[in-house]
Amino acid sequence: MEDIINIRGLVKNYKIGTIVVHALRSVSVDIKKNEYVAIMGPSGSGKSTLMNIIGCLDTPTSGQYVLNSTDVSKLEDNQLAEIRNKEIGFVFQTFNLLPRYTAFENVMLPLVYAGKSKTERTARAEEVIEQVGLSDRSHHKPNELSGGQRQRVAVARALVNNPSIILADEPTGNLDSKTSVDIMNLFDDIHRKGNTIIVVTHEEDIARHAHRIIRLRDGEIESDTINENPAKLTVRDGAIRIQ
Numbered sequence: 001m002e003d004i005i006n007i008r009g010l011v012k013n014y015k016i017g018t019i020v021v022h023a024l025r026s027v028s029v030d031i032k033k034n035e036y037v038a039i040m041g042p043s044g045s046g047k048s049t050l051m052n053i054i055g056c057l058d059t060p061t062s063g064q065y066v067l068n069s070t071d072v073s074k075l076e077d078n079q080l081a082e083i084r085n086k087e088i089g090f091v092f093q094t095f096n097l098l099p100r101y102t103a104f105e106n107v108m109l110p111l112v113y114a115g116k117s118k119t120e121r122t123a124r125a126e127e128v129i130e131q132v133g134l135s136d137r138s139h140h141k142p143n144e145l146s147g148g149q150r151q152r153v154a155v156a157r158a159l160v161n162n163p164s165i166i167l168a169d170e171p172t173g174n175l176d177s178k179t180s181v182d183i184m185n186l187f188d189d190i191h192r193k194g195n196t197i198i199v200v201t202h203e204e205d206i207a208r209h210a211h212r213i214i215r216l217r218d219g220e221i222e223s224d225t226i227n228e229n230p231a232k233l234t235v236r237d238g239a240i241r242i243q
Helices: 047-054 077-087 103-113 118-131 147-159 177-192
Strands: 003-016 019-032 036-040 062-067 088-092 165-169 196-200 212-217 220-226 233-236 239-242
Touching: 003 047, 019 047, 019 196, 019 220, 036 047, 047 062, 047 165, 047 196, 077 088, 088 147, 103 118, 103 147, 118 147, 147 165, 147 177, 165 177, 177 196
Parallel strands: 036 196, 036 212, 088 165, 165 196
Antiparallel strands: 003 019, 003 062, 212 220, 233 239
């Protein structure tokens, strides 16, 4: 399987007053197409910084980041925005849905930015809403949906442009245990259909769903291991259990 991400010597420094914070210290990593990767680490480890760079929300101080054969390390903001819309589907902890839009309209929005026709937008939005099991709720607004349903809308929106990567930031952080399991099972299904998934999380049981776990500490990769037995999650006595 060919690589979709090549990162070499990635450094990210922030200046706060007279203090320089070294968020990433020469990080190098490759991720292949259709991998399911979890990025873990304690607060201040650099995982959020790495996620922002992978998601083309930020640029490195130095080093190289190649995404799907494009070197995005030195791109301007407008070029990064174009890459984001084309290559990356985001799933956030807080859902980030537009409250006045229906689920269907929220899912369709990236296709508007991509310049797709109304016929194309409608057909594709219907397809991904069905994929996440929300066809019967597609014309409800976010405040009429449960937390799990809102996250499913967010997942459908992330899928709608056929991105190279699904990038999920603490995707179960605002969900109860049963709903968390449902969402992780949905990610399993998306991965089986051929998508590359990168989940950023601090939760061990969520990370163990992935097939590879990268752990960061103090801006460096502490470990990078293959998970031979990805977890199957269930809920018992109100808590997530790992099978």
